[in-house]
Amino acid sequence: MKAAIAVAATLMLAGCSSHGVVASDPTHCAKPSADQELALNMADDMANEGRLYASLANLERLPEDLVQVRLRKARVLRLMGRSEAEPLYRSLLGTCLAADGEHGLGQLAAVKNDNASATEHLERAAKMAPTEGKIRNDLGVVYLNQKRIPQARFEFMTAMELQQSDALAALNMVTLLIYQDNWKQAAELASMAKLNPQQIADAQARAERIRGSAPNAATSQANRLEEVVDASSGAVK
Incomplete structure (x- = not known):
């Protein structure tokens, strides 16, 4: 809950939260091995605990040609405020994690108060993964920042119903x-x-x-x- 409050205090964006993988076209991505999946989960746990440097160090052991590795690295680097996050998110476009790439790029744009760019990326992400509550929430935040109240309300209501356990x-x-x-x-x-x-x-x-x-x-x-x-x-x- 403390992590959620911290996120809310900045941009109220959910995307800093989960490592959820949204597959828009699974045929384009190789599946990690069992050992790699274990390492990915360990890195996720460390990031969720706020141990960002330890998480990144563990990810460095994995092959970067795996999109799942690049997604985790992008998330950790974004939370660190590092510029390397953007090219990693862009590298996901056109893969099975394209929705995650658009989502991350939208989050980066929102942090810069570039609502126009954030809207474009998040709207594309929502079209690719319409049932991903965190994307819908973040899109609602950007709409609210622009005082587009009906659109923001729609996205928040959708996110609340999709992820009832997330406050x-x-x-x-x-x-x-x-x-x-x-x-x-x-x-x-x-x-x-x-x-x-x-x-x-x-x-x-x-x-x-x-x-x-x-x-x-x-x-x-x-x-x-x-x-x-x-x-x-x-x-x-």
């Missing part, structure tokens, strides 16, 4: 609802998703940034935020 899309949806001053629905969703007070405060801060309002000038919004926290606090363990 990140719900957190983004709460942000959207607060942006719209729909505090009642925000409170209901925060309670249902078991969001904690800090997550709700982060959602409000992000909504204010998108709206362009100053946090200190929103006394009534602060009061409403307390109502949302009160509504969800009983669900927080």
Whole structure:
């Protein structure tokens, strides 16, 4: 959960999260051996634990002609903020992991606040892998950054239904609802998703940034935020 909150505090993007492999055309990719699969899983575990350098070191032992290796390397390098991530993501285009490549390129563009490029990459990724909730969530974030509210709502709703155990899309949806001053629905969703007070405060801060309002000038919004926290606090363990 701490990792999810950290992601939410930056761009609310889910893609920094999972190592999920989305196969848009499986015929173009060789399958790793059992030993290679074990090494990939170990590298994934290390990355998910925040041990990025150890993860990268383990990936360096594997052949880079495997697209699965390049995907993991790209993810780790992106989390490190290294420019080498982009060419690795681009090398996945035209392979069975093309959707992952487009997704990663979209994430990189979003970090640079290049919403136009991020939208293009993430829309292509969503067409290739329409049932991948993390892609749909990230596309929703980019739409929300552009104040394309109906499109953002559609993507967040889709992501929530596709990945019901992942609270990140719900957190983004709460942000959207607060942006719209729909505090009642925000409170209901925060309670249902078991969001904690800090997550709700982060959602409000992000909504204010998108709206362009100053946090200190929103006394009534602060009061409403307390109502949302009160509504969800009983669900927080």
